[in-house]
Every structure is written in structure tokens, then in C-alpha cells.
Amino acid sequence: MDLKRQLVDSEAARKVVPLSQIKIDEASFKNNTIEISGARLNVDPSFFAKLSTLLKMNRSLTTEMMKNSDAKLAAGMMSGLKSYREARDGGTEIMLIANPTSRTIIDVCKPNQYKRISNESVFDLTEKILNDKPNLIIETINFGPGGGAINLLNNTEIGFPGAGKDEYFKFGFSIIQDHRNTQVEMYNQRLVCTNGLRTSLGAGAIGGNREIQFQESFLLKGNSPDEVRTFIENVNRMADADFVPAAFGEVLESAVNTKASLLEVESAMITAQMMVDERDVDLRNRYMQQLSKNYFPGHNMAIQRLARKGVNPMELNDRQKGLVKTGMSVWDVVNSMTFLGSNNSGIPLDDQFTLKQKAGKLFSKGIQNGYDLQYADFAQL
Numbered sequence: 001m002d003l004k005r006q007l008v009d010s011e012a013a014r015k016v017v018p019l020s021q022i023k024i025d026e027a028s029f030k031n032n033t034i035e036i037s038g039a040r041l042n043v044d045p046s047f048f049a050k051l052s053t054l055l056k057m058n059r060s061l062t063t064e065m066m067k068n069s070d071a072k073l074a075a076g077m078m079s080g081l082k083s084y085r086e087a088r089d090g091g092t093e094i095m096l097i098a099n100p101t102s103r104t105i106i107d108v109c110k111p112n113q114y115k116r117i118s119n120e121s122v123f124d125l126t127e128k129i130l131n132d133k134p135n136l137i138i139e140t141i142n143f144g145p146g147g148g149a150i151n152l153l154n155n156t157e158i159g160f161p162g163a164g165k166d167e168y169f170k171f172g173f174s175i176i177q178d179h180r181n182t183q184v185e186m187y188n189q190r191l192v193c194t195n196g197l198r199t200s201l202g203a204g205a206i207g208g209n210r211e212i213q214f215q216e217s218f219l220l221k222g223n224s225p226d227e228v229r230t231f232i233e234n235v236n237r238m239a240d241a242d243f244v245p246a247a248f249g250e251v252l253e254s255a256v257n258t259k260a261s262l263l264e265v266e267s268a269m270i271t272a273q274m275m276v277d278e279r280d281v282d283l284r285n286r287y288m289q290q291l292s293k294n295y296f297p298g299h300n301m302a303i304q305r306l307a308r309k310g311v312n313p314m315e316l317n318d319r320q321k322g323l324v325k326t327g328m329s330v331w332d333v334v335n336s337m338t339f340l341g342s343n344n345s346g347i348p349l350d351d352q353f354t355l356k357q358k359a360g361k362l363f364s365k366g367i368q369n370g371y372d373l374q375y376a377d378f379a380q381l
Helices: 002-009 026-029 045-052 059-067 071-089 121-132 225-240 248-257 262-273 281-295 295-308 330-342 352-367 377-378
Strands: 013-018 033-036 037-041 093-098 105-109 136-144 147-154 169-175 180-189 197-201 204-206 209-214 217-219 260-261 323-330
Touching: 002 121, 026 033, 026 071, 033 136, 045 059, 045 071, 045 105, 071 377, 105 209, 121 147, 121 169, 121 225, 136 169, 136 217, 169 323, 180 330, 197 330, 197 352, 217 225, 248 330, 248 352, 260 262, 260 330, 262 295, 262 323, 262 330, 262 352, 281 295, 281 330, 295 323, 330 352
Parallel strands: none
Antiparallel strands: 013 093, 033 037, 093 105, 136 147, 147 169, 169 180, 180 197, 180 217, 204 209, 260 323
């Protein structure tokens, strides 16, 4: 019950207000604040980009103005659009979503775009699933202010000898809470080092039974009996095939046998470094260097190789970095991210469950457009 209380306490605060009550001025962009009914409230730096999208203001233009410190112009344009939307739509209401601890506003949307169920309801739903499926276990629970995930695993171990004799996994799913939605994604754990991976390889056949079809990623839109029943039916279809996506073995083998590009390694490394939770600048830099050296060594090796060949890595664009081979496989990079997202590495990271999601997105590239160097041999044709 302590866990349930923690989930309830971490629930994001939300309030519906008329759009007309929000005042934006030049100081708003400088100080990350807005004014509502005369009171100044702190907002996340991403708030204004989200509000510009809601107002159908060009997001790139908003970002450019904020980057160039054109706060007065940005505030004027946003206030003008706000007045226009109010006049055209007749008193538009918006929902503000806040971190329950800091009271900083972290998101803004129309009330009908908020479709998540409460953290308490997610906990109750998880209890029901575990009672119905005794072979399922809770692997980890990652929750923070406003969001998080409950990761469930089936106890059955599945091997993939094509990717290595020790590659055994348990499969399940994650119930994910973001600021606006409750979502389900496929989840698995690599047993050799207990790394958790959140991924979706697309809807389709799973396991060895191609008669079984289900969506690997879907939204749970409420806790009505019909919606919960539909959710449980999806879980039952997953369970009939041990939760294994049909394409997993194929993608795993590609990830193991494909060298990661400089872009793929660098993107993963920067994602992890941005999550270092340390205010001391020197200590933070040491942690970031540890991440580079111990988890993404292919990055520095590739940079040094380029320098020896007279290429300035700083002058390469993303497309060019995507053509540079590193000494790490894509699977090495995925595992570095999932290890950091699933274990205590000694480096303080403030958002481990998102690291697992980012690792899943990299992994699933193998069934989408392919890894950067997956089809490099085609260049010889």
C-alpha cells in the first residue's frame, strides 16, 4: 500500500482555465513564467512551444524567436493569436498540467486531449492483471512527477540462438503514464544482465503463432468497464504467444550484426549525458566522461579515427555522421542504454525509464527504415 500511496502522491496536478486568463509578456520567455489572474506561475521551458502548437502558431518560428531573444515579438504574436482563437472559438478552455512537487506547469493541452487514467487506477488495473495472469510479475516500477511506467514480465524464458547462445529474454509489456495518456508498449528483459527494453515493432503476428494478431502499442482511454475489458482482451492475446513480437528475432540478429553509425552512438550518448543529475559542474563533467568512456567507447574511437584522416568531426552534419562506422554494434549501443536505464551504474540519472524507451526506438529502427549502416552493402551495387 506504500507503493500505491507513492503513485497517488506523484499524480500530476491539473486545472482547466479559460485561455483568456493566461497573460504572456516579454518577461515570460526570459523567466519561464506566465500570469494567470494576476499570479505569476513557473512553466517548463517547453511550455511555450506546446502553447504555440495549441494556438496553431508556427512552432519553428516560435523556437527561432525564442532562440534569438525576440521575446517581445514572440509575446506579441502569441497574445494576438490567443485573442483571435478566443474570439473565433468563443471562450476556449485549456488544461494546465503541473509537477505536483514544484508546481511548475509542465504541459498544456485542450481538455479533450487529456485521456489518461489516474495513477491509482493504473495500480488497481495492474493488480487485476496479476491476479488473472499468475505467470506475470512486476519487473520494475519507474515513476516520477507526472508520469512513469509499470513494467510487467512473463516468467517464460525465450532464447534467440541466431544472436548468440546466451541471448535469453523474458517478454511482457509496460503500462506507461505520460502527461496526457495511458499507453501500453511491449517490454522485455535481457536475462544476461537484467536490462529492460521498451519497444514496439508494429502491429502484426507475434511469436510462432501467426494466427494471433494484436497491437503492440495502444492507448488506454479510460477506466470504463468496456475499455478495461478491451485492454484485458489485448493482454490475453499477448499472453497466448508469450508476449513475443514475431519480428523480434530478426531485428535482434540485425542489431547484433550491424555496426552502429557515429550518429547512432552520439545520439545515444548525448541522451544519457543529458540525464546526469548533478549540479556540481566538475562532478557532472566527470560523470559525462564516464558515460562516454565506459558505455559508448565507439564514439571517441570514431572521432579519433576521423581526426587522423584529416576530417573535422565538428563539421559533419547528421547525414554524414550516419555514414561513419564505429566499433560498436547497434546491439552494443542498445544494451548500454538499457543497462543505464535498468541498473544502478553509480552515475545519477534522473529519467531511467525514458532511456529504456529511447533504446527501444533505436532497436525498432531495424524493422522500419533500417539502421544507418544496415544496408551499407547496397552502396557497392
